Amino acid sequence: MSERDIPARIREALAVAAPVPGNGHGTARPTPTQPSAADQRRVLPAVGPSFDQQLALFRKNAAELRADFRLCKDLDELAAELKRLGAAEGWQRAASHGGELTGAACRALGLPALLTDQPFDKRELAGCDVGISDCDALVAQTGSAVVTSRSAGGRALSVLPPHHVVLARREQLVPDLPAAFALLKSKYGAGYPSMISFITGPSRTGDIERILVLGAHGPKKLTILCL
């Protein structure tokens, strides 16, 4: 079967029109139009209009997801928080990348760091205690951190070490999913990174008797430090 055949078969199959969804029982709907962000916002879970409401919603979602979310007033406090975490968990080796916030934070941490924006050995990354990355956005509606292979140190950094620390700025908080996709389009529309990931809590599974276990394959812990 060549590339020509399947699209041709599809065109042939589509010769007869299918009824528009929601038709019947006395209602006649027009041909669907593509919903706008405003249309989506009408149906999606509600998000308050003010920054404080959105921050509170993100905090609530993060807590439900068992992610650790902390606001820091400046870079010094963020670095101190990171140091405290490292000492508490006994980090020996950290992995990170040369990002806007990660650079300063990792210098303050003072641990040997594997940088994933240079060629690296994946086994060495697997041996690191923590992966520290920047992000593109935090989504209040869902408690997600949005990372990409370009902005957050590649594909493996945010998922291979047992603890993922996301560094963010308050201005990066967006209210909802439509806003997050609009942001990705405006930031990367000219050339997308090969991976974009919405990370919503630490890795989890319910595959054994539907009982929640954290850290199935990805990080057991997710910490979000927000400046």
Place this chain on the structure above:
Amino acid sequence: MSTPAARFNQDARRLSADLRHRQIIQTAMGNYEVVRDQRKAAFQDWQGARQMAAETKWEAVNHLDRHLEQLARNLEARGAKVHWAGTAQEARDLILGILRARNARVIVKSKAMTSEEIHLNEAMEQAGYEVVESDLGEFIVQLRQEPPYHIVFPAMHLTRDEIKDVFQRKLGDAPSNNPEELTMVARRVLREKYLQADVGITGANFAIAETGMISITENEGNARLTAALPRTMITLVGIEKVLPRLEDLALFLPMLAAMGTGQTLTCYNTLYGGPRQPGETDGPEEYHVVLLDNHRTALLADAEQRDSLHCIRCGACLNVCPIFRNVGGHTYGTTYCGPIGAVITPNLRGVSDWKHLSYASSLCGACTETCPVKINLHHHLLQNRRNASRQQPSWWQKIAFKAFAPVATKPALWSLVTQMGRLGQKLHGLVKGGRLDPAYAWTKTRDLPPIAQQTFREWWRTRS
């Protein structure tokens, strides 16, 4: 006992009387129902969201040629290789060809129903490759050499003790039956496989035409690792998975999470738009996307049931189906089980062998009501019944209707027969439920309501 229908009947009879099985499923579903309803309630307008999702899928499927060509063009522009597979055989051959060309030995897979559909694991194992499923549920059923029980929860039919047993037997490592400890055993074993694997194979939840991206939804991070560590990545995706625009995901991701697992958003929702790009230091050197038809175009040609290609495989219709909840996932004997499986399997694999699934329904309509993309599931089951009887009319039904028609059209004859029915039921009482009962097939497990002492016409004559 070799036809699919006979096997279905046999397994359904056994499992619907298996109280332990029933207990496991009811417990799992009870928990799911609570969180699903919370997530649905969080939407400001769930019904509006369903209509919007149905319309977006309608657009995607009814202009599938355009969207697929755009998807392929955009993927190729960033260096992915796009392959078109008409049949299961072609898809297997394509993938085996890639494995040979890359000199692969170990293959790590994240969950893909399309791969179950084309029996990819068997083909790769026969060709000598080591194949490891990385989703925990899939890993467990792979160790047990079973197909997945449910399209979202592959191992939901197993207890922690059964999982401990199979880990002990196959991995020699099961410290206890504690779910957390068992999960950590799988984590250790699979970590090593990700690092060894030459090729990672994934499925897809959505394919975004506008930007040329494959969207994968998962909780464990296994698909993320499958897409990050091996040197080659392959995605096997059904052609119906297309969505027109990137922002359509703003609606579909939370709807899939709500209905699939009762979450606000699944833990990892990841878009892949190609192999490692210039300036990136990890990720696969090669990215292959295999677009799978495998009879989907036949389903597409049926305008009446075309909306069954809207399916996002959330599994919600399985979870509410009284038949699924009694007979379980394996009884169907199909890749896709439950109501959606009963609708599409006769169309994908042949009406004569699979029409019985259309009758495995009480037509209660719970599936249609729950479906987030508004597939008209229970009406399609009726249409399948109609199509089956058109293709293979039943001789005894023909005789029955030949006899019924003259009786029902002649009032005197009708009156005589209904009176005889009352007498007949009295006589039937003598043999009812026994081996001499001509209606034994019905009465051995069910009762018949008594025929009314007075017919409607008799009552009409005597009224005041």
